[in-house]
Amino acid sequence: MDITSTNTSWTNICAANDLTPDAGICALFNEQQVAIFLCQQNNSVYAVANFDPFGGANVLSRGIIGSTQDITYVASPLYKQRFNLVTGECLDSDEHQLKTFNVRIENEQVQLKEAS
Amino acid sequence: MSKQRIIVVGNGMVGHKFIDTIIGNEQSEFEVITFSEESRLAYDRVQLSYFFSGKTADDLALTDAAYYQENGIKFVLNDKVVELDFENKNVITASGRIESYDKLVLATGSFPFVPPIPGNDQEHCHVYRTIDDLEDITKSGDSSKTGVVIGGGLLGLEAGNALVNLGVETHIVEFAPRLMAVQLDDGGGALLKRKIEELGVQVHTEKATTEIVAGETSRYRMNFADGTFLETDMIIFSAGIRPQDELARLSGIPIGERGGIVINNHCQTGVDDVYAIGECALWDNFIFGLVAPGYQMAKVAAAHIHGDAETTFTGADMSTKLKLLGVDVASIGEVHGQTPGAQSYTYHDEIEQVYKRLIVSADGTKMVGAVLVGDVDAYGTLLQLKLNDMKLPANPSVLILPSSGGEEAAGMGVDALPDTAAICSCFDVSKGDIKNAVAAGCCSMGELKASTKAATGCGGCSALAKQVLDSELASLGFEVKKDICEHFAYSRQELTDIIRVKKIKTFSALLSECGSGLGCEICKPAVGSILASYWNAYVLEDAHVGLQDTNDNYLGNMQKDGTYSVVPRIPGGEVTPDGLIVIGQVAKEFNLYTKITGGARVDLFGAQLHELPAIWKKLVDAGFETGHAYGKSLRTVKACVGNTWCRYGVKNSIGFAIDLENRYKGLRSPHKVKFGVSGCTRECAEAQGKDFGLIATDGGWNLYFGGNGGMRPRHGDLFASDLTDQQLRTYVDRIYMFYIRTADRLQRTSVWLENLEGGIEYLRDVIINDSLNINAELEAEMENNIENYQCEWKTTIESPEKLKRFKHFINSKEEDTGLAFKVIRGQRFPLAKEIEITELV
Ligand SMILES: Cc1cc2nc3c(=O)[nH]c(=O)nc-3n(C[C@H](O)[C@H](O)[C@H](O)COP(=O)(O)OP(=O)(O)OC[C@H]3O[C@@H](n4cnc5c(N)ncnc54)[C@H](O)[C@@H]3O)c2cc1C
Ligand code: SF4
DSSP states (O other): OOTTHHHHSOEEEEEGGGSOBTEEEEEEETTEEEEEEEETTTTEEEEEESEETTTTEEOGGGSEEEEETTEEEEEOTTTOOEEETTTOBBSSOSSOBOOBEEEEEETTEEEEEEOO | OOOEEEEEEOOSHHHHHHHHHHHOSSOOSEEEEEEOSSSSSOBOGGGGGGGGGTOOHHHHBSOOHHHHHHTTEEEEOSOOEEEEETTTTEEEETTOOEEEOSEEEEOOOEEEOOOOOTTTTSTTEEEOSSHHHHHHHHHHHHTOSEEEEEOOSHHHHHHHHHHHHHTOEEEEEOSSSSSSTTTOOHHHHHHHHHHHHHTTOEEEOSOOEEEEEEOSSSSEEEEETTSOEEEESEEEEOSOEEEOOHHHHHHTOOBOTTSOEEEOTTOBOSSTTEEEOGGGEEETTBOOOSHHHHHHHHHHHHHHHTTOOSOOOOOOOOOEEEEETTEEEEEEEOOSSOSTTOEEEEEEETTTTEEEEEEEOTTSSSEEEEEEESOOTTHHHHHHHHHTTOOOOSSGGGGTSTTOSSTTTTTOOGGGSOTTOEEETTTTEEHHHHHHHHHTTOOSHHHHHHHHOTTSSSOTTHHHHHHHHHHHHHHTTOOOOOOSBTTBSSOHHHHHHHHHHTTOOSHHHHHHHHBOSSOOTTHHHHHHHHHHHHHOOOTTSHHHHTTSOHHHHTTSEEOTTSOEEEOBOOGGGOOOHHHHHHHHHHHHHTTOEEEEOTTSSEEEEEEOGGGHHHHHHHHHHTTOOBOOTTSSBEEEEEEOOGGGTOSSOOSOHHHHHHHHHHHHTTOBOSSOEEEEEESSTTOTTOGGGSSEEEEEETTEEEEEESOBOTTSOBOOEEEEEEEOHHHHHHHHHHHHHHHHHHOOTTOOHHHHHHHSTTHHHHHHHHHHSOTTSOHHHHHHHHHHHHHTOOOHHHHHHTOHHHHTTSSSBTTBOOOOTTOOEEEETTEEEEOOSSOOOOOOO
16 A cells, blocks of 8 residues: 555646736645745746744735745735745744645646655 | 863753853863753743744753753753752762862752642642643643633733643632732733733632632632632642752751842852852842843853952843733833832823833932833833933823834934943843944844844844944934835835836836846835826736735735735715615624724624625625725725714815715825815814815815824824815825825825925925926826726626635635634634733843
């Protein structure tokens, strides 16, 4: 039996055109809330946990995408802490870090996978 | 010669600080051994309660084995020192270990006092001092429905917060008639009690527990001296601390009458080569139950061992500012009326729940103490006044009156502080230190923190440190950069011009025209607002969605738990009974918390994302429009009924107000804008406190501009008098548009006006005399806006494509499971997930 199958295979989440360019959506994946962002300017998709550890609410998918130097981040809509969308690190405090997920667009489908 | 040997008994916060100080930076001339009764090296006890919001023992650690090993410090954990042999200069531990010393430092801290109540030693009875205690409390919490904290002091309230976080019904039982009896006076204690009770914690004062016996409905029953009782499943004792002086006492070191190891100004005890520091030490008959004085003692003892007899301990300030169960509380100096002849000023606002008391010397020139509950903004100013023994302003009450706690208002700017003023007490950084750092090239808070450590401890001084930094920079002639952010080397006004002149319609076009990177949470909403106010397009066009703050994006104000508020527009505050009924029905159906606002409309709170369209469908069907409460745009036009009903009214203020509100609704601006319209000079609509204020007179309208409430209230300046309806509309059109064009991001009209070179005179010249020759343009822009108005909610609910975004999960119908509510006064409130805990200055 392959116990790790949920961790190694890609799961379809929604259609690619369900994503709004330069904004986020929230998906339910393995019982976790995942914020997925499509950044049109650099043509990338990102996925991190939706829970804002500072505000204590599931809201990060509703934050604004931004960049500083070469880092692409999302700023929490509650108290504006910024989180690196690639590593999940918080740029404003080392108190919290977000879990990240693997994400891709394949056959017009947005897919998620647990980061190994 | 062999190295001197120092033994440190106790590896708590202060013991560790001492070790850190004595080893210094250079090759150490000492051999250090430390013993701890606990199973861990020093950790941050001050932040102990964060254990309940997810911090681990590792997060709290102040040091680790590797650091000690690298620096040649030997440490023995889990072994209590039980005997001191001064003759042979040895210490002996419980496990039988014997070590010799040249210098001995006692840093044994204190222990929680457990009142001698029969039954106090049962299972699920705890104290609150160590990580181990907290682990035990967590375990008890798992099997408890109710919990009681005995003791309503500072630590008791922290323990109460812990119980709330564990999800048990929480009670606080206090022997004295008020909470925080040491720091607060009666008024402050009473308000604190009320505020805490509103959070669902039950407070019982004047209760002396006589015994703890088996309960009927819960595990235990606490019987009180007055014959009442309380049932509970677990108990935390927090009835004060006692210095841990047993070891010293047994060995014959002089102890104070009520405990504590007696020390002198060098932290030396009555026995040669033996020092005592931290909470176990008694200086001038006083025990300091805070960490900062302990740290000072550690420095003094280390200096003395290094042969420096100049550095002495001279007492410490016990002022505190903290957040207990979410309530701001501060206490400075002496507050219990022990100073002869002292007089006091009290400010008590029962509506806003603020209590402030300022105690001054008999002649009214110096400050004696202060108590602040509910609003502690004045803390920084008051503390500096007290610490530096500064002369009070002529009318000291301004220091605690609303809006006057601020630095400038009281004429107590940071410039007035002496260089010796302590700004950061955690790291002992004075104003002079900050000046030196700036002189040495430091020009941001980040650099200041790195070079002086200021504001890196509890953080309570960061606002003050920033003010000192800014004023230093300014006095050295540094210019503050006006660039909006790193992506555009332009101010908001310059971006506005670029967008207008080049007719730019999207953020990405602007970015490729004159920006770099991807943008950020500063420039995106600012540009979104400029685009909206020039082209007045629907804010949820795909190209604009990513620009907006979540509020604009989901057409509601996001609240702390991620839900939104719903605010239908009620122009002028006039609403039909039927309209009001629909609002009530909607609120009831969706279980929304309902409140009448100061802006004469109704706020409905707690709507979840997926509910917003259904809620708005009902409101729009009933004829309501969005109130734009989420946008930086026109908010409300507050008006009295004027000559339609009022005996004194000279003009139809309500009718005119409704016209104005409909004219400017939806218009995006650098910040929110409010209007007030009064029907006569009695000014019942408080129009002068609004951005645009209109007051009817026999000769026509008086127009005031630039007023606002909020943090720094200001009355508007009189712009023109005796205007006709038409003149008034034209002037407002022009001023409004001129403001939108030229103000900075998030600049209210008041600040814009104050920064406008030439002030109101200049504005009159532009608007009335058309000195810049732009009025035709301004009016045309305004007309265009008014024509393009749409109710964003109406547009949204008519577009299935846009509605897709209004659900919590893109791939599931489930709701956000993270939401939780509690009912207070018959309505739903969000359940606080993590109430902030003590932050001490
Ligand atoms: C929940 C909580 C919140 C607090 N919040 C604040 C705050 O916000 N601001 C503030 O300034 N202060 C606060 N304090 C107080 C602060 O923690 C103390 O002032 C500080 O820890 C005192 O340091 P210390 O080293 O003197 O004592 P401790 O930190 O108690 O260290 C003493 C150590 O010595 C050990 N020891 C004792 N006897 C022996 C022996 N015979 N042999 C070996 N080891 C021994 C003890 O086990 C202990 O580990 C708080 C305290 C608590 C419990
Ligand atoms: S401002 Fe004048 S008209 Fe309006 S309610 Fe007051 S008294 Fe009446």
